[in-house]
Amino acid sequence: MIASRISIENEYLGSVFAYSYLEKPVTAEAQKSARAAVEALGLDGEAFDNAMARMKTLTEGEKKYLFELVDLVSQEIVTFHTEISKREERINALNNQLGSRYSYNSMIGKSKPMQELYSLLDKIKSSESTVLVQGENGTGKELIARAIHYNSPRKDSQFVTVNCSAFNENLLDSELFGHVKGSFTGAIKDKKGLFETADKGTLFLDEIGDMSPTMQVKLLRVIQEGTLTPVGGTEQRKVDVRVVAATNKDLKEMIETGTFREDLYYRINVINVVVPPLRDRKEDIPVLVDHFLARGCKEKSLPMKALAKRALERIFDYPWPGNIRELENEIERLIVLSGDEVRIAADLLSQRIREHGDNAKVQGVRVAGKLKDALEELEKTMIREGLRRTGWNKSRLAKELGISRAGLIMKVEKYGLDKRKITRAIDGSGSGGGGSGEAAA
Ligand SMILES: Nc1ncnc2c1ncn2[C@@H]1O[C@H](COP(=O)(O)OP(=O)(O)O)[C@@H](O)[C@H]1O
Ligand SMILES: [Mg+2]
Missing domain, CATH: 1.10.8.60 (Helicase, Ruva Protein; domain 3)
Structure with missing residues (x-):
């Protein structure tokens, strides 16, 4: 028997063996006593003799060749093993780059939109630009603002939050820019504004869409010039603040209706972060x-x-x-x-x-217009709901709907209801049984 050990970096992985050959001819006596031993174990002596007859006796040259072959096999195994490990490492590294991160600071989420968000946050880590975070209520806008601050060079200074919708105009003014003693009833002493508190740090202006036009002008001036005047004060004060603003409103639309200043919009929307709804x-x-x-x-x-x-x-x-x-x-x-x-x-x-979804009935089915359109709408809704209910089990759904599986697949294609599309668009702006309406019930 020839053996060769396989080890990589001193770690033993296994051995390669070559056997079932004879190194030198077996004498008749030796074979006879071996046969007797085999028979004593209750095994077939004749089969043993036959096997021995087929066994090859190697010449010196053949033995050398076999030695080399076994070595070669073990070297090949080492090469393959190393190559595979290298590829695994590379795949892992690429996976990390591609994302599949489950979290970013205290943000959780592994979906594609969140991965994109994480890489955007990575890119703006060292920037000083103002950021506008847009998204529905509860999507995590404040969490994002914090992540921006705590990953920025300003992280050792304060992160200050102001909810612009929580104050009336005068209060917000004094809250943001401070006031001097006696500037209005109740102003019993000088008060520093939040802009000054956030000096060298980050000021998070939440619900910026609720800011009054007058405040918008003041804010624009501070962002542009880096100086502010407290309420009732005369001297200007310098501040070094990075602004991150957030809103759940459509500021573009507000610009059109004249309720949000376009110049302020462009000033704060240097970097735009859109947070997708859940x-x-x-x-x-x-x-x-x-x-x-x-x-x-x-x-x-x-x-x-x-x-x-x-x-x-x-x-x-x-x-x-x-x-x-x-x-x-x-x-x-x-x-x-x-x-x-x-x-x-x-x-x-x-x-x-x-x-939600308990309703097996489609609500809001149209009762006017072309019959064909209405039927298609109903068909689409039933298939979409059915797919979700059955966990995309097309065979089961086809049976339930009383159509063939192939027929169902054709309709799924026709209506663009494949799994990836539907999980994205689920309950979105799609036609028919809209989600949020039912949800309120
Ligand atoms: N990706 C997330 N992972 C974990 N918790 C989150 C995430 N996004 C939001 N939250 C939590 O949800 C709540 C609402 O987040 P918040 O940032 O206040 O939303 P918004 O400002 O958009 O209304 C908070 O308690 C926050 O911690
Ligand atoms: Mg919020």
Whole structure:
């Protein structure tokens, strides 16, 4: 028998063996006594003799050749192994670059829109530009603003938040720019404004769309000139503040109707971050649910809970008009309501979530217009709902609908209902059974 050890970087991986040959001819006596030993074990002596007859005796040259061959095999294994490990490393590195990050600071999400958001945040890390974050309520705009600050060179100075919609105009003025003693009733001493508090740091102007036109002018001046005058004051003060603004309003539309200044819009919208609503990134729901469950259970020193499959399905189907904030609150509520139960059953869900999609009827079906269009609309809705309900099980759905599987596939193509498209557009602006309307019921 010839053996060759395989090891990589001193780590033993295994051996290659070559056997079933004879190094020198076996004498008749030796074979006879070996046969006797085999028969003593109850095995077939004749079969042993036949096998011995077929066994090749190697010449010195052949033995040398076989030695080399075994060595070669073990070297090849080492080469392949090293090559595969290298490729694995490369694949891992590429995967990391491509994303599949599950979180960014305290933001959770692994969907494509979130990956894109993370790489945008990476790119603006060292920039000083103003940022406008746009997105519906509860999508995480403030979290993004914080991430921008805490990853920036300003991170050691303050991050200051102002909710522009929480103050009336005069109060916001004094809140942002400060005031001097006696400038208005109640101004009993000088007060520093939030712009000054945020000096060298970041000022987060939340709900900037709710700022009055007068305040918009003042804000523009501070951003442009870096100086401000406190309410009732005369001397100008220098500030070095980076502004991050957020809104859930369509500022472009506000510009058209004359309620938002175009010059301010362009001044703050140097970098634009759009946060997609949760219904457009439903892949993130399971990771968010796990995250909120883990956090909530830990806070309350409870063993880790999990949602029943049905409950998770309901959560997945619901369009979440209040986005992550709404989901966060729902999970918190479920943790409390489930008490000692580790498994959270679907019947604990809030009514609106539990009952969403329960409706097997299509509402708002058109009763006027072309019959063909109305039928197509109904067909599309039924297929879309059916696909979701059956988890894209086309065979099952075809059976339910009483059509062939091939027929169903054709219709799925016709209406653009393939899985990827539908999870993106789910309950979006699509026709017919819109999500948020039902959700409010
Ligand atoms: N990607 C996310 N991962 C984890 N929690 C999030 C995420 N986005 C938002 N949240 C949470 O949801 C809530 C709402 O976020 P917030 O930033 O206040 O939203 P917005 O300012 O857009 O209304 C907060 O409690 C926040 O921590
Ligand atoms: Mg907010």
